[in-house]
Ligand SMILES: Nc1ncnc2c1ncn2[C@@H]1O[C@H](COP(=O)(O)OP(=O)(O)O)[C@@H](O)[C@H]1O
């Protein structure tokens with residue numbers, strides 16, 4: 001077991017109000033860690049801290065450390081960090097351009113590739129890995145805003161894959177999707193863990209049990225429990241966890 | 251007090267609002283129709299638009315004034331667009347929301363309300379005298395661009411601000427830098443709004459006389475301008491002098507000049523409206 005990310009005593013604040021308290025979590029390489037918990041328990045804040053998306057927010061403050069492969073992420077160049085730690089948002093956010101351009105956008109900006117044929121290869125590979133290729137291969141040049149929500153979300157996954165990250169953070173990626181689209185996104189997630197380390201925030205207890213290797217339960221800014229998914233769902237150690245997964249919560 | 255039935259008072263208030271609306275548009279309709287009625291006969295002797303004035307402006311056309319107006323407006327846009335858009339980018343994308351920024355924003359809003367004659371005097375002091383540009387096209391264009399700047403900054407700011415935050419986040423989360431996000435995502439989606447604002451502000455200044463009075467304008471030039479250091483004739487000023495300073499001026503010629511100015515300004519507004527509708531329709535989000 002290699003720990004890709006180590007979180008040490010991390011606390012986060014908005015306007016001096018604590019929303020994540022003294023968090024210690026290790027995230028294993030090539031595994032899916034899901035984080036579940038009711039709304040406002042700090043899950044999104046945790047993810048946005050991991051790739052420093054919150055650094056632009058002047059009201060946000062953090063203490064503690066996060067190590068990626070042993071190096072503090074807060075000492076890294078922000079762009080390099082985000083390239084290594086991709087993030088998928090709750091709502092699909094296709095950029096207002098074609099499917100093809102959406103995927104090649106970041107690699108182009110990051111000067112990763114040059115020739116047209118190399119671009120084609122990257123686009124195809126990313127779309128295949130996100131299980132979207134077959135559905136859009138005939139209309140790569142049509143607008144990304146015109147495909148369905150589930151397809152848009154997988155396009156956003158493909159867009160992340162195209163920059164070749166090491167870790168992907170999913171923030172409730174299926175909250176706006178129907179069951180069939182959800183199943184497709186989950187399918188591609190399980191495929192992805194062979195190459196990537198995945199953190200999946202979900203408010204869907206079943207989804208956590210279906211796809212993840214480990215599960216953490218957040219409540220009001222605190223980590224209540226973290227364990228292997230099968231163990232956590234069969235024999236939760238804390239009463240709050242049990243209440244939450246059996247649906248007796250709030 | 252007389253008590254009116256609710257239905258009647260409803261009807262009366264409708265009537266009042268309707269009359270107020272009619273009253274509001276009557277001057278505009280009158281101005282345009284009178285100018286067209288009196289001006290069109292001279293206007294459509296096409297020579298009027300394409301020839302130099304002769305016989306102390308009593309004969310000939312208004313070509314130099316049309317060209318002067320266009321030159322000033324176009325050159326000023328070249329100055330104002332990069333500066334205005336740059337300032338808007340700074341304000342919308344980079345500046346922190348502190349006292350300094352608030353003061354700048356307030357100052358920009360207030361600059362838009364400074365009387366144009368004040369800009370004219372300022373342009374005279376800075377460009378004509380201090381920078382020794384003389385009374386010239388370039389001095390006039392610079393003065394105009396100062397006047398346009400607050401409007402262009404404000405509209406560009408609005409256009410940048412209307413690009414959804416989520417686009418920026420999506421781009422940043424991929425490891426794309428802030429500057430490249432602005433260049434490749436924010437600006438392309440804001441350009442329609444920016445350009446529409448620029449055209450509208452141009453239409454506004456095309457009819458201005460005061461800022462150009464001391465900085466660019468000549469009563470009469472015998473030939474078309476050769477360089478940006480030349481003085482020029484402009485339509486609004488030409489209109490003023492032919493209407494007030496020249497005895498025995500044929501009235502229809504004055505109205506034809508007004509018609510030319512009106513057409514230029516209105517067609518710019520029209521272009522801006524069409525462009526806005528077009529871009530709205532083709533907006534991708
Ligand atoms: N940008 C922000 N500014 C201020 N408070 C915020 C911001 N984002 C989240 N919060 C607050 O932080 C707490 C945790 O929110 P969040 O991390 O979004 O929780 P979750 O994703 O688990 O629903 C909530 O109380 C929320 O109101």
Ligand SMILES: [Mg+2]
Pocket residue numbers: 043044045171
């Ligand atoms: Mg959330």
